[in-house]
Amino acid sequence: MKMLEAKDIKKSFGDNEVLKNISFEVNKGDVLAIIGPSGSGKSTLLRSITQLETIDSGEINICGDNLVKTDSFGNAVYAGKKERAAIARHLGLVFQNFNLFPHFSVMRNITEAQRKVLGRSKDSSEEIARKLLKKMGLENKENAYPCELSGGQQQRVSIARALALSPEILLFDEPTSALDPELTVEILKVIRELAAEKMTMIVVTHEMLFAESVADRVIFMDGGYIIENGTPEEVFRKSNNERTKAFLGKLTGERSGR
């Protein structure tokens, strides 16, 4: 089943065309890894899907609902406000720098939206939060404040915060880039577990080994284009594309150089 469908997405910032003809699909239960050099448009793509940016033209369907399509003049036409809000409810996004609410305890970070957006009761939202915290290995941290946690712990809280709203698709924008290597491992483990539970996920990452081992599909972006879209095997091992090979080669070079 198709959870996400993007067709011919185009997006510019002023004269800078950041997304050029982006088309891809994500099936239910799949993990899609998006890789590519800095500035290739990965974040912009995630932000367009999650409505933090609007696209100039193209079509996006999420869980069968149309978010945006293009009229005969080539302009993007978005769904109404209510529909957009409903579509946004299908998605969760985990940020590179967590963006937890510093004035809320860990518990309240996870319960606030459940209560004020979904209208869940205090008790049931706390019960859900406790289950998620346990899953994240943070059961004793519910009364802590974000500033008292390590980066890895903060990121796990932010994953719990997103999961608490039961999204259909969870998107990650470089969830480990702000973390030390040993903390990176914690987060990758959590994503691996979610993948094992068949959570549909889109993960922008620079962790190639992780992408190769966890993803069902890998997209390589460069200069606003999708250069590769295939299985990890196809992208990492069998690609004949010069740009892909150059990008991956540079990375392995860096890695062995360390």
Place this chain on the structure above:
Amino acid sequence: MTIQNIISQLGEGMLKTTILFACTLVIALPLGLVVAFGRMSKLSLFSKNFKPIRLLTQIYISVMRGTPLMLQIMVVYFGPYYLFGVKINSSYQIYAAIIAFSINYAAYFAEIYRGGIESMPTGQYEAAKILGFTKTQTFFRIIFPQVIKRILPSVTNEVITLVKDTSLAFVIAYAEMFTIAKRIAAKETSMIPFVAAGIFYYVFNLIVALVMNKLEKNMSYYK
């Protein structure tokens, strides 16, 4: 004049100063937030660059900050008579003082609020949006509580200035602490009323500082 008489008169002055101070804060703090919203308004008319609400609040703020508060108090007090021939009696003094102080301090508070709001990282707004909070929820639950913490030191400065500024109400013969102290001092040719007034303002500000300090401590549970 007996000592008791002096004390009771000074006491009345203290009360009036305190009333002016408290009413100004109660009005100017929320009003400043409204003005800050106007100052950041994105509403445009006719062309993209013409933002009427923003322009109006900008002019208001710059006039309030660019002219003496004493002059503003006089304009508010005498304005109704000079402009419209409305007879003013002395009971209008307190209202005039409160109005003038409130609109003046609202302008200063507005700039403090704006600075605080604009200093908030966009990530907080984005996280709130992704989680489905409405704009109002985002502002009052996520943004504003953090803004308060950030602006508390500047607000403290402003409040301490306000305590001292209340003495400017003397220009419309509002019998606050300073006016009374001056009157008694002249009558009795004595320094004591001035000393008493000085101690009063000092202790008042000490209390303000203590209260604000406590508030800052209360909010120091997070960074």
